[in-house]
Amino acid sequence: xxxxxxxxxxxxxxxxxxxxxxxxxxxxxxxxxxxxxxxxxxxxxxxxxxxxxxxxxxxxxxxxxxxxxxxxxxxxxxxxxxxx
Amino acid sequence: xxxxxxxxxxxxxxxxxxxxxxxxxxxxxxxxxxxxxxxxxxxxxxxxxxxxxxxxxxxxxxxxxxxxxxxxxxxxxxxxxxxxxxxxxxxxxxxxxxxxxxxxxxxxxxxxxxxxxxxxxxxxxxxxxxxxxxxxxxxxxxxxxxxxxxxxxxxxxxxxxxxxxxxxxxxxxxxxxxxxxxxxxxxxxxxxxxxxxxxxxxxxxxxxxxxxxxxxxxxxxxxxxxxxxxxxxxxxxxxxxxxxxxxxxxxxxxxxxxxxxxxxxxxxxxxxxxxxxxxxxxxxxxxxxxxxxxxxxxxxxxxxxxxxxxxxxxxxxxxxxxxxxxxxxxxxxxxxxxxxxxxxxxxxxxxxxxxxxxxxxxxxxxxxxxxxxxxxxxxxxxxxxxxxxxxxxxxxxxxxxxxxxxxxxxxxxxxxxxxxxxxxxxxxxxxxxxxxxxxxxxxxxxxxxxxxxxxxxxxxxxxxxxxxxxxxxxxxxxxxxxxxxxxxxxxxxxxxxxxxxxxxxxxxxxxxxxxxxxxxxxxxxxxxxxxxxxxxxxxxxxxxxxxxxxxxxxxxxxxx
Numbered sequence: 001x002x003x004x005x006x007x008x009x010x011x012x013x014x015x016x017x018x019x020x021x022x023x024x025x026x027x028x029x030x031x032x033x034x035x036x037x038x039x040x041x042x043x044x045x046x047x048x049x050x051x052x053x054x055x056x057x058x059x060x061x062x063x064x065x066x067x068x069x070x071x072x073x074x075x076x077x078x079x080x081x082x083x084x
Numbered sequence: 085x086x087x088x089x090x091x092x093x094x095x096x097x098x099x100x101x102x103x104x105x106x107x108x109x110x111x112x113x114x115x116x117x118x119x120x121x122x123x124x125x126x127x128x129x130x131x132x133x134x135x136x137x138x139x140x141x142x143x144x145x146x147x148x149x150x151x152x153x154x155x156x157x158x159x160x161x162x163x164x165x166x167x168x169x170x171x172x173x174x175x176x177x178x179x180x181x182x183x184x185x186x187x188x189x190x191x192x193x194x195x196x197x198x199x200x201x202x203x204x205x206x207x208x209x210x211x212x213x214x215x216x217x218x219x220x221x222x223x224x225x226x227x228x229x230x231x232x233x234x235x236x237x238x239x240x241x242x243x244x245x246x247x248x249x250x251x252x253x254x255x256x257x258x259x260x261x262x263x264x265x266x267x268x269x270x271x272x273x274x275x276x277x278x279x280x281x282x283x284x285x286x287x288x289x290x291x292x293x294x295x296x297x298x299x300x301x302x303x304x305x306x307x308x309x310x311x312x313x314x315x316x317x318x319x320x321x322x323x324x325x326x327x328x329x330x331x332x333x334x335x336x337x338x339x340x341x342x343x344x345x346x347x348x349x350x351x352x353x354x355x356x357x358x359x360x361x362x363x364x365x366x367x368x369x370x371x372x373x374x375x376x377x378x379x380x381x382x383x384x385x386x387x388x389x390x391x392x393x394x395x396x397x398x399x400x401x402x403x404x405x406x407x408x409x410x411x412x413x414x415x416x417x418x419x420x421x422x423x424x425x426x427x428x429x430x431x432x433x434x435x436x437x438x439x440x441x442x443x444x445x446x447x448x449x450x451x452x453x454x455x456x457x458x459x460x461x462x463x464x465x466x467x468x469x470x471x472x473x474x475x476x477x478x479x480x481x482x483x484x485x486x487x488x489x490x491x492x493x494x495x496x497x498x499x500x501x502x503x504x505x506x507x508x509x510x511x512x513x514x515x516x517x518x519x520x521x522x523x524x525x526x527x528x529x530x531x532x533x534x535x536x537x538x539x540x541x542x543x544x545x546x547x548x549x550x551x552x553x554x555x556x557x558x559x560x561x562x563x564x565x566x567x568x569x570x571x572x573x574x575x576x577x578x579x580x581x582x583x584x585x586x587x588x589x590x591x592x593x594x595x596x597x598x599x600x601x602x603x604x605x606x607x608x609x610x611x612x613x614x615x616x617x618x619x620x621x622x623x624x625x626x627x628x629x630x631x632x633x634x635x636x637x638x639x640x641x642x643x644x
Contacts, residue, residue, distance in 0.1 A: 010353035011395060013384035013494025015319070017523045019395035022353050034357040036320035039395050043408065052401055 003028065004062040009054045012036065021054065025062050035065055041072035086125040087111050087617060090579060093131025098138040098568040100551035108136055110575040113617040113631065118571060127619070129612055131579050135546065138554040138567050139166025139228075139576035139613065140530045143511065144314075144346055144378055146170060146196045147518035148177045148231070153206040153597055155224035155630055159527050160517050162621045163587070163607040164578035166614075167566065167635060168517065171232030172346075173316050174278040174291040178217030178233070179241045179263060185209055188237065190284025196519035199600045206597025215270035218634050225632035226620045228576065230563060232314060233267040235277035235291035235302065247290035248283065257301045264305045271634045273561060274312030275302055279328065281316065300335060307339030312561055315345050322357035326364050333373035342560055346378035346514040349495045350504055362507065369509050376560055378513035379504045381533040382587070384494035385524055387445065390415055391484040400431045412484050419476040432472050438490060439464070439471035444478065446487035446592065452478060457589075460488070489524075498536070502543035505533070505552065511560055512552045521602035528587025528605040535586040535609075546582055563635050577614040585609030 007026035014020040014036065021042045023035050037045060045068035046052070049060045057064075088110040094103045095118060107121035140163070147157045147170040157168055170176070175195060180188055192198040211217045214233055221229065239247040242259045252260065264275060277291045277299065306313055313335065317328035325345075332343040350358050361377065368375050388394035390407055397403040406418045418424050439461045447456060455463045455478070460471035467474055478486040495501060504510050512533070516526045530553055537544045558567025565574045588605040596602050613621040618629030 008353070012351050012353060013386045015347055016520060017385060017387045019386050021395055032356060034322045034354050039393050042395060042398065054398055
């Protein structure tokens with residue numbers, strides 16, 4: 001799949017005092033954007049990319065980040081529907 | 085005879101102009117003279133060597149619940165803060181129907197980490213409307229309060245359970261507009277909304293189900309009053325943040341309202357992203373919009389225990405793997421195994437620079453209380469071991485409930501943060517006072533501004549720092565008659581020693597209703613805090629007069 005790829009990953013401190021991972025996506029035209037991922041999303045992303053370290057994420061496609069964010073968001077929906 | 089005279093101080097009046105020596109005289113609740121004051125007063129303060137400034141205004145707090153049992157918003161007042169803005173991030177405690185109380189308590193617990201027991205034992209639920217809530221908190225108020233009303237609670241009031249299920253109908257939106265008008269008439273300083281927060285079921289808060297026409301309809305009501313819209317944008321994504329900023333700008337221009345968004349952090353790896361956001365802020369201000377980013381002064385600390393996986397260890401596969409997938413017993417066993425320890429110690433070698441700053445902040449057992457507040461390097465020396473082994477040993481001894489803090493891990497590039505704080509279109513705020521009380525202290529950001537950026541680093545002048553947190557804030561929020569030291573203004577005043585002011589050490593105290601705890605910081609170097617002409621707090625006598633008011637009454641200003 002063409003499009004933006006992960007060009008940089010950095011550990012960062014989140015608003016609430018947890019650690020998070022800042023992922024920089026670089027577009028084909030050179031533009032960049034930054035997405036911060038929580039621990040759950042990072043785990044999904046690393047599994048999805050087959051990465052064992054953060055640096056293994058470099059070069060992976062943007063859709064992995066999209067799917068990780070979606071999974072991180074849906075984990076709450078799924079856990080609630082399971083409880084019901 | 086005056087009621088109060090502050091003598092011999094250096095006046096930093098909030099305008100940003102250079103400080104000057106003068107006395108300040110107060111009659112009733114107003115400043116009546118600044119200059120040489122030979123006349124006597126019923127009460128006098130000797131401010132020799134100190135700065136006399138307008139009281140500080142904190143525009144992003146969550147003191148909504150605390151104000152029900154503590155009209156001083158302790159310890160904010162003692163830090164020189166004379167006005168607070170609670171009700172941020174779409175959450176306020178009114179308007180609130182009785183049947184929704186526990187849901188809102190759940191949201192406050194989830195988002196702001198306010199313990200359920202504090203609500204149970206510290207709150208008498210004797211209000212439903214915003215007006216009734218204001219009446220309730222006015223009793224014993226020692227600090228001024230400019231309360232926002234939360235979009236989520238307005239939605240809940242009008243739509244009940246459907247507030248977290250769907251967009252609103254035209255009739256529901258019209259009713260929300262009416263409710264917002266009632267709140268603004270009762271004293272709300274504006275409306276807050278959120279695009280990121282989660283409720284007690286870890287589902288989006290009600291405000292996140294609103295479509296653009298609902299937000300615009302509410303903004304149009306704010307336009308009738310000239311009051312503020314505060315939002316939490318999708319701050320984890322710079323493109324989304326910029327998109328929200330553009331949305332805010334359109335509302336600001338169309339309805340002539342000030343808007344503000346928070347948080348905005350400057351980390352080493354997001355400089356480009358912040359620069360992009362600020363470039364768009366500049367563009368929108370150039371168009372005439374008001375879209376104020378709020379930036380906090382304090383750096384961000386990372387806290388962790390081995391009972392919850394933390395990305396802090398993700399560069400160390402063995403650590404992260406056991407932390408991520410191990411049960412508590414498995415993690416303890418892993419840490420206790422000598423072969424594993426060799427591997428873990430070797431892998432953690434790159435963390436050498438961390439040990440002198442990594443602090444043990446909480447333990448469960450009495451035996452280890454003596455180590456709380458010490459760095460792992462210090463603890464290791466006391467226990468005759470290495471820091472990394474001390475961390476593992478303490479974790480095992482505490483059933484993984486040894487909590488550690490790594491200070492200043494984010495928002496910590498002083499030069500770049502100072503660049504933001506000095507920026508003419510940045511609003512200093514985002515303290516979150518009264519929230520996250522079991523995770524870290526949200527008090528003393530003003531002390532940190534003066535001690536760190538003004539005194540230690542010399543990256544701001546004291547005049548510009550005072551202006552940023554007084555007259556600028558009052559102007560942005562439309563708070564009349566406060567934020568400057570001028571004859572005729574309300575006497576909200578902070579007297580502090582510029583050579584010693586600081587935020588104080590973080591400490592864990594037991595002062596929350598229901599035998600609850602929280603992290604706080606005592607003020608340092610603040611001498612006296614005056615609210616409405618009365619001494620609300622002094623270093624010598626502690627908390628005293630209670631003359632706080634509910635602000636701002638901007639409607640009268642607009643009408644005038």
